[in-house]
Amino acid sequence: MNVLIFDAVRTPRGKARPDGGLAQETPHGLVAHLAAAIGARGNDPRAVDQLTLGCVGQIGAQGGHIGMVAKLACGLPDRVAPHSLNNYCASGLSAIGQAAAAVAAGQIDRALAGGVEMMSRVPFMADKADYYEATDFAPRRRYIPVAVAADLLAVKERIDREALDRVAATSQARAAAAEDTPALIASRIAIGGLDREEAPRATTPEALAKMPPAFAAMAAGYVEALGGATIEHRHTVAHAPPMTDGAGLALIGRNGEGARARILAYAEAGGDPRDSLTAGFTAMNRALARAELGLRDLDRIEFMEAFAVTIAKFMRDCPVDPDRVNVSGGHLAKGHPMGATGAILLSTLLDALDAADGTLGMVVVTGANGVGAAMIVERLR
Known part of the structure; x- marks a missing residue:
């Protein structure tokens, strides 16, 4: 794939509650703010063929x-x-990936693509889909809340509580430091008076260690879907990304001056719905193979902290320098506006590459019931 990214911007993430920093906005309004910001930064958002x-x-x-x-x-x-x-938590990156595919195929010249989610207005599972409680699927194919799946995966992967605490502490510390590093937030657009991430919270290793597991009661409602599996609950609220409002938007195209980056590879993947949060790893490996790169070639990586187990597994199992991963903190600190996440992480990645004067970077997102996506980019300026 050889598609240009002219710009990628994001909102701060506001707490998903009535007094949250973005709660008085509208979802379409957040996207309009970002489109206007792209225009103010030197690219015409109206000169597109498609909005995804x-x-x-x-x-x-x-x-x-x-x-x-x-x-x-x-x-x-x-x-x-x-x-x-x-596409669940991969939606924002899937939108950019599908728009990029249309550009690469010559169907369109330019597109705006990204994602939005205002969980203060539309809470988690508010669509009340029949599938969430359906019993006409085999147990292994039934819906399991992602928090419960995270605990299942932590047990299966032998990722202990101490490992979960470590990644949570790192995410919080880096998110706090990023607020004082202008280059890392250069493409974050202040909206409605909110000019910083609202969800990060000060913590200590001692405080994290004292927190109780949070999702045992949730698991009790899915006994049949769990097929009698015994779960040792490990994730606390500190190991779960806060629910937030936010949006991200990218301008991509085939040609033109002043592009920030080039998309080298994009991949999506499905996975076992019971393992739930592992499809991002499959997508990552596909994208690396398509780009003919390895993890050690990458200067910066934004790996979605879809519960602490995913980033803990990545850091344990993959040959990667931890100082190149989620350098400005991740979802455990800053929150997860579901459909916006992938687009927000792409914007964050471009800022991280600029700050490091790096060249190659990757975004990996993973979500409930076995969805995942990954994108590799080359910074041009």
Whole structure:
């Protein structure tokens, strides 16, 4: 793949509660703010053929074809084709990947793509899908909440509580430090008075060690789906990404001056719904193979902290320098606005590469029930 990224911007993440820093905004309004920011930074967001937007909770404030609603809010020309997609936590990166595929195929010249989620307006599982409680699937194919799946995976992978605490502490410390490092937040756009990540919280190793596991009661409602499996619950609320509001948006195209980066490879993957959070690893390996690169070739990596078990597994099992991974903190500190996550991480990656004067970087996202995606980029300036 040889598709250019002209810019990628993101909002700060606001707490998903009525008094959260973005809660008075609208989902389409967040996207419109970011499109305007792309224009103010030197690229015309109206000169596109397509807007592709990821969003998980497509009801209420995010219903009515959120891609179409955002297109109208952004003031894009009538000719622009809008797309809305839901690929769970991979949605934002899937939107960019699918738009990039259309560019690479010559179907379009330029696109805006990204994701949005306002969990203060549309809470987790608010769509009340029948599948969440369906019993007409074999137990291994039934829905298991991602928090419960995270505990299952931690037991299966022999990732202990101390490892979970370590990655949580690192995420919080790096997120706090990033606020004082302008280069790492250069593409984060202040909105509605919110000019910093709202979810990070001060903590200590001692405080983390005292926190109780949080998701045993949730597991009790899914006994049949768990097939009698015994779970040693390990994840606390500090090991789970806070629910937040946020959006990310990228401008991509085939040619033009002033591009920030080039997409070298993109891959998606499915996985075992019971293991749930492992498909990102498969997507990562596919993307690396397509780019003919190894992890050691990468200057910066944004690996989604989809519960502490995923980043702990990555750091333990993969040959990677920890100082190149999630250098400005991750989801455990800053939060997870589901459909926006992949787009936010791409913007974060480009800032991290700029700050390090690096060249190659990768985003990896992974989500519930076996979805994952990965993208490798080459920084151009």
